Amino acid sequence: MNDRGRDEVDTHDLNRLSRDELRALWAKELGEQPPATLGRDVLALGISYTRQERHQGGFSKPFARELDRLLDQVLRGDRTEMPTALTTALPRRGTILVREWQGTTHHVTVADDGFLWNGRTYRSLSSIARAITGTNWNGPRFFGMREMNGKMPETRRDS
Amino acid sequence: MTANERKILRCAVYTRKSSEHGLEQDFNSLDAQREAAEAYVKSQAHEGWRLIKTHYDDGGLSGGTLERPALQALLTDIRGRKIDVVVVYKVDRLTRSLADFAKLVELFEAHGVSFVSVTQQFNTTTSMGRLTLNVLLSFAQFEREIAGERIRDKFAASRRKGMWMGGTIPLGYDVHDRKLIVNKGEAETVKFIFERYLVLGCVSRLRVDLDQKGIRSKQRILTSGCVLGGRSFERGALYHLLRNRIYRGEVVHKGIAYPGEHEPIVSEELWNAVRVRLSDNLTRRRQARVEGGALLQGLIFDDRSNRMSPTYTMRRKNRYRYYISQACLRGGEVGSRPRISADDVERLVVEELCRQQNRVDQITDMASGAWSIDIRELVRTLVDRVVVHHDWIELTLKGKDLNHAGELVDGDTQSEALKSFKLSLAPCHPRARKEIFAPDSGARPRRIDHELLLALARARSWMCMLRQGEIIDTAEIARRHGLSEPHVRRLLRFTYLAPDIVEAIVEGRQPRTLTVKLLLQGIPLDWSDQRAAFGLR
Numbered sequence: 001m002n003d004r005g006r007d008e009v010d011t012h013d014l015n016r017l018s019r020d021e022l023r024a025l026w027a028k029e030l031g032e033q034p035p036a037t038l039g040r041d042v043l044a045l046g047i048s049y050t051r052q053e054r055h056q057g058g059f060s061k062p063f064a065r066e067l068d069r070l071l072d073q074v075l076r077g078d079r080t081e082m083p084t085a086l087t088t089a090l091p092r093r094g095t096i097l098v099r100e101w102q103g104t105t106h107h108v109t110v111a112d113d114g115f116l117w118n119g120r121t122y123r124s125l126s127s128i129a130r131a132i133t134g135t136n137w138n139g140p141r142f143f144g145m146r147e148m149n150g151k152m153p154e155t156r157r158d159s
Numbered sequence: 160m161t162a163n164e165r166k167i168l169r170c171a172v173y174t175r176k177s178s179e180h181g182l183e184q185d186f187n188s189l190d191a192q193r194e195a196a197e198a199y200v201k202s203q204a205h206e207g208w209r210l211i212k213t214h215y216d217d218g219g220l221s222g223g224t225l226e227r228p229a230l231q232a233l234l235t236d237i238r239g240r241k242i243d244v245v246v247v248y249k250v251d252r253l254t255r256s257l258a259d260f261a262k263l264v265e266l267f268e269a270h271g272v273s274f275v276s277v278t279q280q281f282n283t284t285t286s287m288g289r290l291t292l293n294v295l296l297s298f299a300q301f302e303r304e305i306a307g308e309r310i311r312d313k314f315a316a317s318r319r320k321g322m323w324m325g326g327t328i329p330l331g332y333d334v335h336d337r338k339l340i341v342n343k344g345e346a347e348t349v350k351f352i353f354e355r356y357l358v359l360g361c362v363s364r365l366r367v368d369l370d371q372k373g374i375r376s377k378q379r380i381l382t383s384g385c386v387l388g389g390r391s392f393e394r395g396a397l398y399h400l401l402r403n404r405i406y407r408g409e410v411v412h413k414g415i416a417y418p419g420e421h422e423p424i425v426s427e428e429l430w431n432a433v434r435v436r437l438s439d440n441l442t443r444r445r446q447a448r449v450e451g452g453a454l455l456q457g458l459i460f461d462d463r464s465n466r467m468s469p470t471y472t473m474r475r476k477n478r479y480r481y482y483i484s485q486a487c488l489r490g491g492e493v494g495s496r497p498r499i500s501a502d503d504v505e506r507l508v509v510e511e512l513c514r515q516q517n518r519v520d521q522i523t524d525m526a527s528g529a530w531s532i533d534i535r536e537l538v539r540t541l542v543d544r545v546v547v548h549h550d551w552i553e554l555t556l557k558g559k560d561l562n563h564a565g566e567l568v569d570g571d572t573q574s575e576a577l578k579s580f581k582l583s584l585a586p587c588h589p590r591a592r593k594e595i596f597a598p599d600s601g602a603r604p605r606r607i608d609h610e611l612l613l614a615l616a617r618a619r620s621w622m623c624m625l626r627q628g629e630i631i632d633t634a635e636i637a638r639r640h641g642l643s644e645p646h647v648r649r650l651l652r653f654t655y656l657a658p659d660i661v662e663a664i665v666e667g668r669q670p671r672t673l674t675v676k677l678l679l680q681g682i683p684l685d686w687s688d689q690r691a692a693f694g695l696r
Binding site for chain 1: 591592593594595596609612613615616617619620622625626628631632633634648651652654655657658661662665666681682684685686
């Protein structure tokens, strides 16, 4: 794990800058014009976040993807769709996924930039699932991340 | 009243006269009956018989039922022990039904009432008397049944002659002198309906069409003043109309059509065309039903006696069919194999059936579930029940068998009882291992704070929309969500929480003190300051 507590990123200068100075700094460091409406506090937070992220790393890619998916569900008010199993299964770096497939047990480790399996890094769980099974699978589903306790797999009633 | 050694017997006279015209018509009148009975009672005065004042007279009522007012009054008085002797002119005045009479005699005996018939001398207290009575009543009942048959025969004979025998008058006809006469205007409507059906080819569409054209059913006014009909046709009424042989000038009695006395409305040509179309539609619909259903629908159960219903999943345009236990769908105790591939179990059953019937040709590689009518027929006639166990199925056959010509023969020559077979089934795979080990997930109970998650989700999505220019300013966000603008601005800061804090919140690992309220008070710039402020590590 990285040494997050002590870093050399200086954030204290931000407190002294005016709003206009912060806007200019944002444009310089984030490479885009800040939204017109943001105040000093958020501008400073945004800049310091970007600096620290560059230095210490942010979310792992898989986590960021799943996080977006999850928060999207939260916004849609889909509380039933968001059991604790799902949130525990967010691919935080260091998480190990174990999946048995036709007698062989496979271990996948969540890394910063993807997933480690068989000594290689894969961009997605789905690509690992395809490598294991030879067919297309939904990766998170294949590795049991979408499994909800006691819920039936989706089936349609014959009409 | 003087003290007499003989007990006083209170006598009640019951008279009845039905509307039937009998041989002794004069004599049968209520007065005549009463006169004779009273005379009889008087003649027994020395025995202590005394007439009571109440008259029990039923005029115009059949002896076939006990529901007669005077008789009921008599029975009430008997139960009230107000009567000792019942006097009638003839036994059949009381009842013509043997069963009813048995009931009456029982009641009489229970209340110590004797029963006397004026013209038929017998006493119900002796066995000989009861025999005589039974013989008499048997004949009375016989007579009554004969009368009923006579009426029915007459009715049938009239129908055979093609006479209209009453009932609701069909559209297209009027009734004059008990005969059907064609009503010109309505007859045109009937013809139009027949022709229109051929054009549309479907009764449902015909119904809508007629409704739009304002064609209404025949209106009838009942004697009670109720008005029926005169409304849009329903489908059922149209089916009836299109199949009503009256319009071919025929009269139907018990399923047999006879040439009628009335004029036909629909030509033979039109009639036949409609009939062919109707039966065509019928077979098509039946076939669709047979072909569409799952082969074992209604026959298959799991080993906890839950019915298993056909279902399917779609994957890449492939349909995978299953039978799934009702307990899975509605709750309840699920059997050891709650769902099973429809192809597997159907094939197993069909193969076993074909093997038993020495039919090999039947099983071919066909599309899933597309069993031939032959096979479906075989399954429906032979299979009583299929029970799915963990690694075998129990196939129970009805006590019937097909002979080699394929005809159904009763199984009693072989074995009467249901026959059961055990067919082995590939066991379902045990659930493959799927496990997730999160790093230092710790022993602390997870507690997802939905309010916090929502705030986080909103902040991130707002910031995203602001940066992409989808939303102009925070005022608009505030308006959309009914929040104050300062609140929105404070919430926006949540976007820049340190990644590990977000992870903790999403996974429910955050300290209890970390709430929306706390975060709204301010978020430090430095991640390590954030961790310190919010109590993480």
